[in-house]
Amino acid sequence: MSIVVQKFGGSSVGSPERMRRVARRIAETADAGNKVAVVVSAMGDTTDDLIALAQQLTTRPPAREMDMLLSTGEQISISLLAMTLQEMGYAAISLTGRQAGYHTCGTYAKAKIVAMDSVRVLDELNKGNIVIVAGFQGTDKRGEINTLGRGGSDTSAVALAVALEADVCEIFTDVDGVFTADPRVVRKAWKMPEISYDEMLEMAVMGALVLQPRSVELAKQYGVKLHVRSSFNHSEGTIVKEVACMYKDLEKELVVSGVAHDMNVLKTTIFGVPDSPGVAGEIFGRLAAEKINVDMIIQSGSRDTRQDISFTTGRDERHKIERILTEIVRQLPAESYMIIDTIAKVSVIGAGMITNPGVAATTFRTLAGIGCNIDMIATSEIRISCIIDETKVTEAALALHTAFGLDAAPAIDN
């Protein structure tokens, strides 16, 4: 008998209708002879509604009380989902993060899972129950409720799969799986049957947010097989596992496995920053303290004792950045700063890159071929990202998809 962990996001359970559909999906998995543990998020807009309520009462919601508040969202959805399954005639039980054994580190709003005690979940599975677990939450050693922060439910699901030694952790989404590029933009994009953890990580970081990076890292660490699939149909999705080797024709192994693009890019440049030790630490420390996620950073060569620093973030950070930089420019002092939001990021990703040094050259040549200027470049072992003008991003994604031989799906060895 296999153990299957399934994870459903908030929009999947956003209404009684959808809740029933999710319950049917779970029931089918149980009917197929599996032990099923399900991690579920808060229903639809519940979390946003609770945040709005708090904002009516306080301008600075304290983190502990926000965790106390927000953790109710998942508690509501697990109880309703368990009831729905019981109504359909299935034995089911809901468990809060605490009851399911999630021990967290004690940091409110963005806790890490430090240990899992799966005794209760296993016990309920062995009694024949479908176990419905609240994602996104756990309790620390003092018994305080912690939430896991953004994307926490994916991480909850993977952690549960690790603890249960589950055969697979199915992540249900509103897309069919992981594609070689965004199919809405690149018509020839195709769903990859398999992908490695590292490639998935880069995809996630790239803004193709099918899975949260933390959960992929955890899956990689413990070798948990992930199955990213649609909650709307029964087609096979994309399997994420250690080594993806799916192509019959090994000689035609793909160097690049996907092209990702992201319009949510804001570039900030600080001009005339003093070239002295600690300045970069000061700037990015301030941004980090305000929880601003910085993606790419470029420091220009110094002219005399001053230099320019550019970095990219999400566009919704604009107001915070303006406030912080106005202060920083005065304090350092720097000359001025500038924010640009008419840019986008395009990336090529592939584990094959490590052994194929020509990928960067092909990328730059391809972009040049469509008359696309590259503003910033960032690379990892298996990814190359370029900041370009946002008007060029679709053309760039299409051109790179073609250039790296992705337009024709290869024969698949299933």
Next chain:
Amino acid sequence: MSIVVQKFGGSSVGSPERMRRVARRIAETADAGNKVAVVVSAMGDTTDDLIALAQQLTTRPPAREMDMLLSTGEQISISLLAMTLQEMGYAAISLTGRQAGYHTCGTYAKAKIVAMDSVRVLDELNKGNIVIVAGFQGTDKRGEINTLGRGGSDTSAVALAVALEADVCEIFTDVDGVFTADPRVVRKAWKMPEISYDEMLEMAVMGALVLQPRSVELAKQYGVKLHVRSSFNHSEGTIVKEVACMYKDLEKELVVSGVAHDMNVLKTTIFGVPDSPGVAGEIFGRLAAEKINVDMIIQSGSRDTRQDISFTTGRDERHKIERILTEIVRQLPAESYMIIDTIAKVSVIGAGMITNPGVAATTFRTLAGIGCNIDMIATSEIRISCIIDETKVTEAALALHTAFGLDAAPAIDN
């Protein structure tokens, strides 16, 4: 430094506006130099909304999952109230039933508190925090969430006051205190400065539901001083304590301390019930199994081997009773049943009754004097209740209030 426990119901915290008003009230109590622990219910309609959500998904909501669901209501209000106090500059912390140390018996939907571990609450109070505790809930020894059932938050507050050895447990309501009769009906009714636990209990049972009977019983058992007062103004309410002795003129001690009336009365009569052992047990066992609260029961003298049984309940039980009695009449068999809802209950209450045998006679004579027929009678040591026609109830309450000398408030020794 005094320890004060305060309890606010759901309507008191039903909106951000009201939440702020409650927070100010709590802050005033803290400013006066008290250590304050607050028990709060779910906001306004939250509980009803959650029940409605469950009913969209299941026809028979399982009790365990309902407790999992409904306990989120209090968790939301405690976190929001703690935030509001913090916003106002007060140190405050919210605690769930589990964190506050409520150990319950394990019965879902109507758990009893079996023990309280007040270490955490005391610790937070000693740290200078105002402690906001979720009413209505606790956890059993397996870590399962139990709710306390109807009126549970009153009981939560009293239990906390017991555990903390609080100086007073203040129950905030939308009325100014406990009155000698319903002031909307009896214009001359006045607020009693003091009342005994037993009188309060009878008042509660009578439908003058200022306080839940369970909480009064608990307060009596441990001698917790209750203060029933308004959340809308700062006037003194009614103190509930062991012996109420408030009148200067002891000779003029009131035999009857209050008149209560209740329109929510439904009378069911079963005709021709077999006069054999176990029949009453069968009937009332079935009603109890469906959680129908039966108030008065009268068994008529038997004619031959058959008799009639009448009982009263709340009017909202009508449908359930019809269904159950249709079956019972067929099974026993009995001859038929009849349900009447054009009746009401009027009661006189007073600890002084025990030593004053004339109260029943005065009651019956007074009702007769206004041409009011008595349909059923029930008595306890400190209460006499009569079922009468509903059109007569206002007149009856006024007449009894006058007959027992309640119209003029006595001089009070405060």
